[in-house]
Amino acid sequence: MTDSPQVVPSIPGAADRGWSAVPHPALVVDLGGVIQAVNHAARSLFPDLSPGDSLTDLVDWLGEAHRRFLLEPDTDLIRPHALPADPTEVDAELGGLIRGRRIVARPVRDGDMVVWWLTDNTDTRMAMVALERERKRTALLSDASAALMGSLNPRLSMEVVARLAAEHLGSAAFVLAPISRRTGGYPAVLCRRGGRPERQRLDVDPADLPGLAEALQGFPPVPSRWIDPATAPDWVAVEDIGPINSIVVVPLPGHGVPAGALVLLREEPDSAFTAEEETFARLFAARAGAAMSAARMFAQQASVTETLMRELLPPRLEQLGGVEFAGRYRAARDGERVGGDFYDVHSAAVMPDADESLAVLGDVCGKGLEAAMLTGKIRTTLRALLPLAGDHQELLNQLNSTLLNTNDTQFVTMVLVSAKRQGTSVRLRVTCAGHPPALVVRCGGRVEEIDSAGSLVGVLPAVTSNTVEVMLAPGETCVLYTDGILEARGGPLGDAVFGEQRLRQVLADCADLPAEAVAERVQMLALQWVGDGPHDDMAVVAITAPRGNHLAAVGGHSRGRYTA
Amino acid sequence: MIGPEQVAPMDGVSTAELLWRAVLAGDEFASGDVVVRALGAGVDPESILLDAIGGVQRRLGEEWAANRLTVAQEHAATAINDKVITTFGYVLRGRQADRGKVTVACVDGEWHSMPARLLTEVLKLRGFDVDYLGALVPAQHLIAHLHRSAPDVVALSSSIATRLPVAHATITACQAAATPVIAGGAAFGADGRYARLFGADAWAPDARAAADRLVEPLPRPMVGHQPIDDLPHLADQEYTLVSRNSSQLVKAVLTGLEARNPLLRARTEPQRHEIAETLVQVVEYLATALYVGDDELFSDFVHWMATVHAARGAAPGFLMPALEVLATEMRDFTRSTVMLDAARELVAAEAREATG
Numbered sequence: 032m033t034d035s036p037q038v039v040p041s042i043p044g045a046a047d048r049g050w051s052a053v054p055h056p057a058l059v060v061d062l063g064g065v066i067q068a069v070n071h072a073a074r075s076l077f078p079d080l081s082p083g084d085s086l087t088d089l090v091d092w093l094g095e096a097h098r099r100f101l102l103e104p105d106t107d108l109i110r111p112h113a114l115p116a117d118p119t120e121v122d123a124e125l126g127g128l129i130r131g132r133r134i135v136a137r138p139v140r141d142g143d144m145v146v147w148w149l150t151d152n153t154d155t156r157m158a159m160v161a162l163e164r165e166r167k168r169t170a171l172l173s174d175a176s177a178a179l180m181g182s183l184n185p186r187l188s189m190e191v192v193a194r195l196a197a198e199h200l201g202s203a204a205f206v207l208a209p210i211s212r213r214t215g216g217y218p219a220v221l222c223r224r225g226g227r228p229e230r231q232r233l234d235v236d237p238a239d240l241p242g243l244a245e246a247l248q249g250f251p252p253v254p255s256r257w258i259d260p261a262t263a264p265d266w267v268a269v270e271d272i273g274p275i276n277s278i279v280v281v282p283l284p285g286h287g288v289p290a291g292a293l294v295l296l297r298e299e300p301d302s303a304f305t306a307e308e309e310t311f312a313r314l315f316a317a318r319a320g321a322a323m324s325a326a327r328m329f330a331q332q333a334s335v336t337e338t339l340m341r342e343l344l345p346p347r348l349e350q351l352g353g354v355e356f357a358g359r360y361r362a363a364r365d366g367e368r369v370g371g372d373f374y375d376v377h378s379a380a381v382m383p384d385a386d387e388s389l390a391v392l393g394d395v396c397g398k399g400l401e402a403a404m405l406t407g408k409i410r411t412t413l414r415a416l417l418p419l420a421g422d423h424q425e426l427l428n429q430l431n432s433t434l435l436n437t438n439d440t441q442f443v444t445m446v447l448v449s450a451k452r453q454g455t456s457v458r459l460r461v462t463c464a465g466h467p468p469a470l471v472v473r474c475g476g477r478v479e480e481i482d483s484a485g486s487l488v489g490v491l492p493a494v495t496s497n498t499v500e501v502m503l504a505p506g507e508t509c510v511l512y513t514d515g516i517l518e519a520r521g522g523p524l525g526d527a528v529f530g531e532q533r534l535r536q537v538l539a540d541c542a543d544l545p546a547e548a549v550a551e552r553v554q555m556l557a558l559q560w561v562g563d564g565p566h567d568d569m570a571v572v573a574i575t576a577p578r579g580n581h582l583a584a585v586g587g588h589s590r591g592r593y594t595a
Numbered sequence: 596m597i598g599p600e601q602v603a604p605m606d607g608v609s610t611a612e613l614l615w616r617a618v619l620a621g622d623e624f625a626s627g628d629v630v631v632r633a634l635g636a637g638v639d640p641e642s643i644l645l646d647a648i649g650g651v652q653r654r655l656g657e658e659w660a661a662n663r664l665t666v667a668q669e670h671a672a673t674a675i676n677d678k679v680i681t682t683f684g685y686v687l688r689g690r691q692a693d694r695g696k697v698t699v700a701c702v703d704g705e706w707h708s709m710p711a712r713l714l715t716e717v718l719k720l721r722g723f724d725v726d727y728l729g730a731l732v733p734a735q736h737l738i739a740h741l742h743r744s745a746p747d748v749v750a751l752s753s754s755i756a757t758r759l760p761v762a763h764a765t766i767t768a769c770q771a772a773a774t775p776v777i778a779g780g781a782a783f784g785a786d787g788r789y790a791r792l793f794g795a796d797a798w799a800p801d802a803r804a805a806a807d808r809l810v811e812p813l814p815r816p817m818v819g820h821q822p823i824d825d826l827p828h829l830a831d832q833e834y835t836l837v838s839r840n841s842s843q844l845v846k847a848v849l850t851g852l853e854a855r856n857p858l859l860r861a862r863t864e865p866q867r868h869e870i871a872e873t874l875v876q877v878v879e880y881l882a883t884a885l886y887v888g889d890d891e892l893f894s895d896f897v898h899w900m901a902t903v904h905a906a907r908g909a910a911p912g913f914l915m916p917a918l919e920v921l922a923t924e925m926r927d928f929t930r931s932t933v934m935l936d937a938a939r940e941l942v943a944a945e946a947r948e949a950t951g
Contacts, residue, residue, distance in 0.1 A: 053773075187745045326742075330743070526842070545678075557707050
């Protein structure tokens with residue numbers, strides 16, 4: 032068909048073979064609505080039709096369209112794309128149903144005649160409607176999948192499943208997880224349509240609800256079970272929803288682990304899903320089960336990791352024996368909390384016959400979890416060697432032989448600082464083993480390097496080192512750090528190392544600051560220096576002689592919660 | 596024992612003033628004492644947190660901007676304030692947590708943890724169950740925490756505007772993990788416009804408003820959105836190019852400045868370093884303004900920078916030429932050019948006002 036009115040054919044006669052051969056039905060109608068001529072295709076659509084019949088009698092909506100076309104010939108009648116989506120509903124002006132077929136009609140005026148061309152677009156519309164339905168279902172499943180994949184928390188994934196199920200499959204939905212060994216009972220979530228999910232713990236016997244016990248076991252695979260509400264146990268009765276005429280127990284497949292079960296409360300009395308629900312329910316159950324079992328597995332793994340990691344995380348430091356300790360840590364890799372740097376402060380209280388706290392800061396070769404495992408070994412060994420803390424040299428040698436006796440070729444550099452309050456001052460004994468030197472910030476901002484140098488630990492048969500004694504006056508701080516700080520690369524121009532000189536400048540401004548502020552300031556400036564760029568593990572520990580008497584007085588309730 | 600004459604000045608304002616003096620003197624004990632006595636005198640704990648401690652914190656920022664405090668002093672004072680809050684937690688028995696579970700965190704790279712810390716304490720007072728993750732929380736850690744503990748909402752704090760792109764990524768990540776986000780802090784704009792822009796589920800101008808807002812639980816987001824959905828203007832790649840090449844831009848501007856003014860070359864290394872750091876900030880704010888698509892963010896920053904420079908008696912002539920050189924460097928960037936032109940006009944107008 033063409034849209035151009037310039038090519039209107041003259042009224043064809045019966046002998047016009049071209050006109051007869053057109054595959055679309057065509058009716059030639061005069062201004063009074065009487066049919067003057069028809070082609071072959073029109074005859075097969077209307078077998079009883081003969082010229083002289085009234086168009087309105089033949090198809091009433093077409094007669095009406097004819098009258099309107101003559102009144103307003105310019106009206107754009109033909110907009111097939113604007114037809115309603117449902118093929119059974121059609122606008123009389125544009126098209127309509129003829130003998131169960133969906134017909135679009137378009138008029139072409141020629142003198143005192145109008146030719147009505149009819150097109151059957153039933154199949155096209157059906158295909159479009161089917162396409163639309165599939166698109167909606169895909170979007171729904173994709174949204175559901177996105178929502179299900181979002182959370183790796185077991186409880187939250189159950190909430191999402193319950194909410195989606197209540198929205199699309201029932202008036203209300205229970206989601207039950209396998210029995211909790213810790214608390215007993217079945218962790219469950221109930222959601223009413225349009226409501227918020229509610230967490231529950233169901234202390235019930237699943238055998239009371241047919242199909243539930245099998246569904247919760249996750250094996251063997253069972254189909255959904257349809258249950259008469261009259262036979263269901265009391266806990267399934269949910270308040271504040273409409274009448275419930277059927278209950279469905281849907282197992283959620285869990286890929287090797289039981290994921291749980293879905294209990295749907297439905298208004299519909301039929302013991303089956305509609306065809307559309309069936310498709311959705313099957314795909315939804317598969318996704319919901321996968322999401323819930325993934326969340327359970329993640330939770331188990333995370334819990335294991337957390338337990339193992341607890342020993343490796345840097346400790347929170349606090350005031351000990353009238354000396355302020357503060358530490359800051361940032362692992363090289365963004366996602367990790369641990370790395371090859373470590374620090375610890377051991378209270379004198381845990382060491383027999385000792386009156387000094389021992390601070391240790393060190394750096395093992397390597398990065399990431401493997402390095403962190405080694406720091407864990409070293410920290411544990413050091414804890415066992417604490418009785419030797421009075422003699423740093425001896426302690427380092429013992430650690431050295433322990434490391435040499437393991438098969439690893441790993442080594443560590445470290446600084447040991449024993450600290451003891453003496454009056455208002457703090458006496459330090461500092462020993463450096465292959466590590467960047469400790470720095471002391473004096474009152475007034477002078478920065479001194481502590482002159483203790485020794486060999487690294489874990490390589491040579493013996494460690495050589497010297498221990499230096501340093502006194503801190505109130506407000507003075509000794510700073511230990513790892514080379515991750517010194518070697519931080521960045522700055523305004525992006526290519527300079529932070530370096531010892533800059534660290535000294537930073538520390539010069541830190542005179543008279545509390546240990547927390549010093550540690551935070553060093554870490555902050557080093558991290559700002561690297562910006563978004565990569566960096567090594569960074570650790571810093573500040574040991575400060577408190578100013579005046581104030582801090583000792585607050586010491587009574589200062590169990591470190593300083594995470595700022 | 597507290598006599599009536601000591602109780603009398605213990606209303607919000609006076610407590611704030613007493614605390615200010617103690618904190619500024621670096622006296623941790625006296626600072627804790629002010630708070631303990633105010634609590635003993637029956638001052639509303641929330642008011643002590645927000646009006647006294649929060650007030651001191653705001654004043655620190657103002658004093659620094661006016662060059663009456665060094666950064667190190669501000670740091671020391673904040674550390675003391677932080678310990679005071681810890682004291683506070685010991686004195687006041689928290690009420691039973693009977694409201695929702697909230698995770699409070701700062702955006703990664705955000706060092707100003709005090710607003711988040713104060714919000715944490717206020718929420719605890721109001722009966723929320725709060726996990727405080729502190730400053731510098733990498734998004735990855737935050738999301739891992741959400742999977743582990745499934746809070747009802749994340750309260751995300753950011754003070755510095757240049758953290759906005761990271762804040763945006765963090766908000767969408769939380770929402771993708773089915774957790775709604777309430778955003779707060781100066782970075783999100785005085786009217787919370789950037790929180791809205793990023794599709795945060797809620798925004799609050801301060802801790803009280805945040806606690807009020809969270810009484811009614813926020814619905815869990817069911818379908819996450821992509822960051823690019825919020826910011827179609829990022830398609831022009833200007834943000835990407837500026838943020839990726841910021842070091843080269845700073846270098847180019849430094850070179851350009853020295854070519855214009857040979858005196859700059861005679862400056863000492865620390866002075867040059869300071870200028871370079873200022874330029875880094877200028878480029879960072881420009882990038883952030885490009886990210887959020889808001890010219891005002893950049894001109895507000897330039898205005899603030901000019902004010903801070905004036906307070907420090909810095910050579911006023913250096914910001915304008917820097918903007919000019921930057922504008923030349925970025926002449927092919929449409930949005931940047933508009934922002935830099937507006938900023939230069941602003942600086943020129945302010946200079947005229949100052950001299951006229």
